[in-house]
Amino acid sequence: MKNKELIESGNLELYVFGLLSESETTEISKIATQDAAVQNEIISIEKSVIALSSSFAPTLSAENYNKIKQKLDIDTKVVPLKPKSNLSQYIGWTAAAVFLLSCGYLFNLQQNNVSEIDNLLNEKNTLEQTVSTKEKLNNQINTSYSVLKDENNVVVKLAGQAISPTSSAKVYWNNKTNKVFIDASSLPTPPDGMVYQVWSLKLAPTLTPTSIGLIDNAEDKMKYLIEVDGTVGAEAFGITLEPAGGSKTPTMEQLYTLGKV
Structure with missing residues (x-):
């Protein structure tokens, strides 16, 4: 080959x-x-x-x-x-x-x-x-x-106080169930580290405040009615601005709204 x-x-x-x-x-x-x-x-x-x-x-x-x-x-x-x-x-x-x-x-x-x-x-x-x-x-x-x-709800209007005259709120208090709802849509958004605290008040014989809840979720939550703790025998309601976590007694210098039943 x-x-x-x-x-x-x-x-x-x-x-x-x-x-x-x-x-x-x-x-x-x-x-x-x-x-x-x-x-x-x-x-x-x-x-x-x-x-x-x-x-x-x-x-x-x-x-x-x-x-x-x-x-x-x-x-x-x-x-x-x-x-x-x-x-x-x-x-x-x-x-x-x-x-x-x-x-x-x-x-x-x-x-x-x-x-x-x-x-x-x-x-x-x-x-x-x-x-x-x-x-x-x-x-x-x-x-x-x-x-x-609900016709069983008593509507209590809370007027603005000295620290915030333009503020207002409404309390819906049910006479049968004692449930309480708050319309806080007219309150200013709380500053960081602060919350609104709702108080049930007895006026006589002495002023006796009882905390019934905190409003701590700023704008979105405040657009709707907020359920807080129920109460019995309230004669007035108030809302104060308190440090996060709330206070044992209301800070009167931070009283935003107040109204009688």
């Missing part, structure tokens, strides 16, 4: 992979030492094989890389690859590459799934909060409507 025919026959590829018989391998090795074209073609095939393997097995060890590099040195003698060991090495590289690619694909798939689950959970939490807020608002509206139309 002429050397050109040998190059085009495909036997050189089989030679590189170590798949020829011993006699064929010996013959091609002899030809390669005598013909530069055959030698160069073998080196070119080996380089292609190594480049392909490297693209699938980027973690090729330095030791193996140097061995292959030495084997591909044009100035060195062409050494045929041993049939069993080198073929196993290429198969191993390919298997490792497939394994690594599969692991990477599964990892990315898992990360995407985790991300999608997190997004769904966030959307679920947001939806639940929205629903909870709307339910709470709906309950406040329904409660306010029920209180306003």
Whole structure:
């Protein structure tokens, strides 16, 4: 077989992979030492094989890389690859590459799934909060409507005092249940660290205040009727501004509204 025919026959590829018989391998090795074209073609095939393997097995060890590099040195003698060991090495590289690619694909798939689950959970939490807020608002509206139309409620108007003449409030006190609701929508928003405290007052024989609740949720809560503790025998109601947590007795200098029953 002429050397050109040998190059085009495909036997050189089989030679590189170590798949020829011993006699064929010996013959091609002899030809390669005598013909530069055959030698160069073998080196070119080996380089292609190594480049392909490297693209699938980027973690090729330095030791193996140097061995292959030495084997591909044009100035060195062409050494045929041993049939069993080198073929196993290429198969191993390919298997490792497939394994690594599969692991990477599964990892990315898992990360995407985790991300999608997190997004769904966030959307679920947001939806639940929205629903909870709307339910709470709906309950406040329904409660306010029920209180306003209940004929058993006594309405006590609380007028603004010296510290805030423009302030006002209303108390809805039920004669049967003793429940008390406050309309605090005309009070200014309490400063940070301060709350409004509602007092049930007895005027005789001496002024006796009893705390029946705090209004501590600023603007939103003050838009609707606020339920505080029930009371019995009240003769008046007052609202003072107190430190967060409330006070045992009303701070009269911070009396915002007051009204008799």
